[in-house]
Amino acid sequence: MSSQKNIQFSEEAMATVNKIISRYPEGKHKSALLPILHIAQAEFDGWLSPETMDYVASILKIQPVEVYEVASFYSMYNLKPVGKCLLEVCRTSSCWARGADDVVNYIGKKLNIKPGETSKDGMFSLKTVECLGSCGTAPMMQVGASFHENLTPEKIDTILDNYRADGRRRSYTDMDYKNTL
Amino acid sequence: MGKKLLIHNEHVANIHTLEVYKQHGGYASVEKAIKTMTPEAIVEEVKKSGLRGRGGAGFPTGMKWSFLAKPEGVPRYLVCNADESEPGTFKDRYLMEKIPHALVEGMITSSFALGVHTAYIYIRGEYFYVSRILEKAIEEAYAAGLLGKNILGSDYSLDLYVQVGGGAYICGEETALLESLEGKRGNPRIKPPFPAIAGLYGCPTVVNNVETIAAVVPIVMMGGDEYAKIGIGRSTGTKLISASGHINKPGVYEIELGLPVEEFVYSEEYCGGIWKGKKMKACIPGGSSVPIIPAELLLKTAAGEPRLMTYESLSDGGFATGSMLGSGGFMVYDEDTSIPMNLYTLNRFYHHESCGQCSPCREGTGWMEKVAHRLAEGHGKPSDIDLLWDIQKRIEGNTICPLGDAAAWPVASAIRHFRQEFEALIPKKEVAH
Ligand SMILES: Cc1cc2nc3c(=O)[nH]c(=O)nc-3n(C[C@H](O)[C@H](O)[C@H](O)COP(=O)(O)O)c2cc1C
Ligand code: SF4
Ligand code: FES
Numbered sequence A: 001m002s003s004q005k006n007i008q009f010s011e012e013a014m015a016t017v018n019k020i021i022s023r024y025p026e027g028k029h030k031s032a033l034l035p036i037l038h039i040a041q042a043e044f045d046g047w048l049s050p051e052t053m054d055y056v057a058s059i060l061k062i063q064p065v066e067v068y069e070v071a072s073f074y075s076m077y078n079l080k081p082v083g084k085c086l087l088e089v090c091r092t093s094s095c096w097a098r099g100a101d102d103v104v105n106y107i108g109k110k111l112n113i114k115p116g117e118t119s120k121d122g123m124f125s126l127k128t129v130e131c132l133g134s135c136g137t138a139p140m141m142q143v144g145a146s147f148h149e150n151l152t153p154e155k156i157d158t159i160l161d162n163y164r165a166d167g168r169r170r171s172y173t174d175m176d177y178k179n180t181l
Numbered sequence B: 001m002g003k004k005l006l007i008h009n010e011h012v013a014n015i016h017t018l019e020v021y022k023q024h025g026g027y028a029s030v031e032k033a034i035k036t037m038t039p040e041a042i043v044e045e046v047k048k049s050g051l052r053g054r055g056g057a058g059f060p061t062g063m064k065w066s067f068l069a070k071p072e073g074v075p076r077y078l079v080c081n082a083d084e085s086e087p088g089t090f091k092d093r094y095l096m097e098k099i100p101h102a103l104v105e106g107m108i109t110s111s112f113a114l115g116v117h118t119a120y121i122y123i124r125g126e127y128f129y130v131s132r133i134l135e136k137a138i139e140e141a142y143a144a145g146l147l148g149k150n151i152l153g154s155d156y157s158l159d160l161y162v163q164v165g166g167g168a169y170i171c172g173e174e175t176a177l178l179e180s181l182e183g184k185r186g187n188p189r190i191k192p193p194f195p196a197i198a199g200l201y202g203c204p205t206v207v208n209n210v211e212t213i214a215a216v217v218p219i220v221m222m223g224g225d226e227y228a229k230i231g232i233g234r235s236t237g238t239k240l241i242s243a244s245g246h247i248n249k250p251g252v253y254e255i256e257l258g259l260p261v262e263e264f265v266y267s268e269e270y271c272g273g274i275w276k277g278k279k280m281k282a283c284i285p286g287g288s289s290v291p292i293i294p295a296e297l298l299l300k301t302a303a304g305e306p307r308l309m310t311y312e313s314l315s316d317g318g319f320a321t322g323s324m325l326g327s328g329g330f331m332v333y334d335e336d337t338s339i340p341m342n343l344y345t346l347n348r349f350y351h352h353e354s355c356g357q358c359s360p361c362r363e364g365t366g367w368m369e370k371v372a373h374r375l376a377e378g379h380g381k382p383s384d385i386d387l388l389w390d391i392q393k394r395i396e397g398n399t400i401c402p403l404g405d406a407a408a409w410p411v412a413s414a415i416r417h418f419r420q421e422f423e424a425l426i427p428k429k430e431v432a433h
Helices: A011-021 A029-043 A050-060 A064-073 A093-097 A100-111 A153-166 B018-023 B028-036 B039-049 B061-066 B091-098 B100-114 B125-143 B174-181 B210-222 B224-229 B261-266 B295-299 B339-353 B359-376 B384-395 B403-424
Strands: A085-090 A124-129 A141-143 A146-148 B077-082 B118-123 B159-164 B205-209 B238-245 B251-256 B280-284 B329-334
Touching (some): A011 A029, A029 B125, A093 B329, B018 B100, B028 B100, B028 B210, B039 B210, B077 B210, B091 B125, B091 B238, B125 B159, B174 B205, B261 B295, B280 B403, B359 B403, B384 B403
Parallel strands (some): A085 A124, B077 B205
Antiparallel strands (some): A141 A146, B238 B251
């Protein structure tokens, strides 16, 4: 899957996009680019293909290159396909001090993947990231909109089981962000 | 127990709703400001309060506000910096998540003071769920006539929006944030012009941290003079501290500036001491960009005075023996912590986050990551410590934005105070003959 066809926002997503564009002064609609890229990523399989980026450019009436240069600058936009659940484990100082390396190793062994890889069933991808502003509840990871904090091996087991049982793709824009695990 | 002005209601059930927030005195500052004060009078109170920016740099807020250009017919903007990406810092998230109306109220009162009619809260993309909480609060405020046209029946109108970022530490730097808000890469702008003259869309703009804006509420309610009585000297008011690392009780604490550091670390009211009965080895008291200092120097200044949680006391002795209050990201490390490995995590962070515009920062952060890694892993060369020192020296002061300095200081301080630990990791040369 390295290209996508039939890129078109759902009616609901389009309504949100138009609402976001209306937040900015006349002629400053390019300001809406980052939020719209998040919506596009959530709508179109969790990553931004060239086709998706061209589509966003056409909506905002800007050059495709203006979208590419932004999408490649920010770390939350995936320019390659990822699993349904992207497990983003923080490994900066405070998380490192409280066992982030163990979390990465534990998940890696359990799913038989290394950071940057996706499990065979396409369910999980593992990524190491920098401080997510959750240092007081270290170690932690983000999955879509949810923060999972004070991680232990048992907790990780439950979290992954729940995501697998649910089977849905997770994105930052999800409304059910409450971390109930 | 110290005075709390920002999160005193943190444990009230449903304080995130407008109804409960109002029952506890919420939005009184909007009433007071719009109905009984002029914008100039509010700026005056903020000046008198001595409030200093809580984003890290500590610049006096009243002064910043008075620099805002006011040309006729040109809109001006207030932008709240909720990018909070400085490692060790999570207080803004706590405030926004628990008491979102505290920020919304601060935004309205501050916007009125600045004559702003459109304001944005730029929040880091990773806090997407917090943006939902804020949007809900904003919706409630609109419905209650606290936002939108003719607020509380006055002729003052304000629109407030939340904008999410895309994941980039550099967007916390105020000019990079404005670029990002305009839909571009987060490359810091060359200053001057400062945002107060040419900011968002080239218009006069004030950028303030979440906590700074929230602090405007109690300042308007109690008056600047009363606020200034809290704290010590030029460190007035209360401060949110994000405490993390090897302590028993990590979390966000609101302290009165002037609290002894020792009390903060060891009392049950705050950090509750070091975990597992261990000893403290070092601390980064103000977010990853400020110097790391050994425990002895954290608790007492070089002159043997008790160190206090103030801008002045934490930086006493300069970089030779002090550090900085910064963003209040207080990271504590126990006796078993490898300082070189910790430094490597920070070097990796700054390398990852450099926007790449200036070569000393782009190249230097990469080199520092590489050299610190081999030192920490025990493959270093005897010349590596001096090499690290040399690289950080070349970055400091030679870049467009302060990220370069922020990357250099942790390196300099780790070597200054823990050189022996780095040396001990260098493999002993095999006697080859
Ligand atoms: C690399 C870098 C990152 C920064 N990150 C933040 C941040 O996440 N939040 C913040 O409020 N200020 C941050 N700042 C400081 C801002 O540039 C600016 O000084 C601040 O938003 C001003 O608000 P204040 O005066 O209310 O503190 C950062 C500065 C630099 C150089
Ligand atoms: S110092 Fe670093 S982050 Fe700042 S502008 Fe230069 S390259 Fe970019
Ligand atoms: S260091 Fe991991 S969330 Fe801050």
